[in-house]
Amino acid sequence: MKILVINGPNLNFLGIREKNVYGTQTYEDLLRMIGEKGEACNIAIEVFQSNHEGAIIDRIQDAYYEKADGIVINPGAYTHYSYAIRDALASISVPKVEIHISDITQREEFRKVSVTAPACQKQIYGHGLEGYLEAIDFILESVRK
Numbered sequence: 301m302k303i304l305v306i307n308g309p310n311l312n313f314l315g316i317r318e319k320n321v322y323g324t325q326t327y328e329d330l331l332r333m334i335g336e337k338g339e340a341c342n343i344a345i346e347v348f349q350s351n352h353e354g355a356i357i358d359r360i361q362d363a364y365y366e367k368a369d370g371i372v373i374n375p376g377a378y379t380h381y382s383y384a385i386r387d388a389l390a391s392i393s394v395p396k397v398e399i400h401i402s403d404i405t406q407r408e409e410f411r412k413v414s415v416t417a418p419a420c421q422k423q424i425y426g427h428g429l430e431g432y433l434e435a436i437d438f439i440l441e442s443v444r445k
Contacts, residue, residue: 303439304368305334305432306359307349308376314401314429321402323428330429337433341440353382360388370395370439372432379404379414389419395442397435400425 307327310317315326331347338345348359356378363371371394378385379398389396396419403426404411417423422438424431 301343301369301440301443302366303338303343303345303370303372303436304359304363305345305347305436306356306371306373306375307347308356308374308378309351310376311374312349312351321407323401325429330432333429334432334436337436341436343440345436353378353384357384357388360385360392363394364392368394369443370397372397372399372435372439373416373420374399374401374432375416379416380410381415383415386416386419389416395439396420397438398423399431399435401428401431402426 312327314322314330315324334345334347350356350359356375360371371392373389373396375382375385375398379400398414398417398420405425414423421442424434427434
């Protein structure tokens with residue numbers, strides 16, 4: 301089984317940017333958590349991060365050809381306006397979970413709207429980095445049904 305985790309713009313700056321919103325854990329901490337989850341569940345989890353919309357779309361499309369079993373995506377700011385990423389997600393029929401570290405419903409008005417969530421089976425927000433592990437569990441449950 302293979303799960304792809306995609307992180308959008310500025311996620312590589314975890315632990316550096318807006319610590320009051322995103323916490324002090326670093327991107328390396330996130331990678332370690334995800335790696336340990338993969339080992340514990342005996343599954344392959346690939347993590348991809350890009351600050352570029354087209355690269356994220358290309359990676360989603362590549363996941364189709366690679367026959368990924370599920371996608372966890374934190375589109376970052378693209379969540380709120382990238383119909384191109386939304387369309388790429390909608391074109392793949394594997395389970396998909398949109399994840400946000402902060403509680404987007406309690407932030408600026410523009411963050412409350414996700415154009416990408418309707419192309420996913422689930423949206424998780426406000427659970428910090430643990431939300432990624434919840435998303436992986438959701439995909440595992442979905443695939444094993």
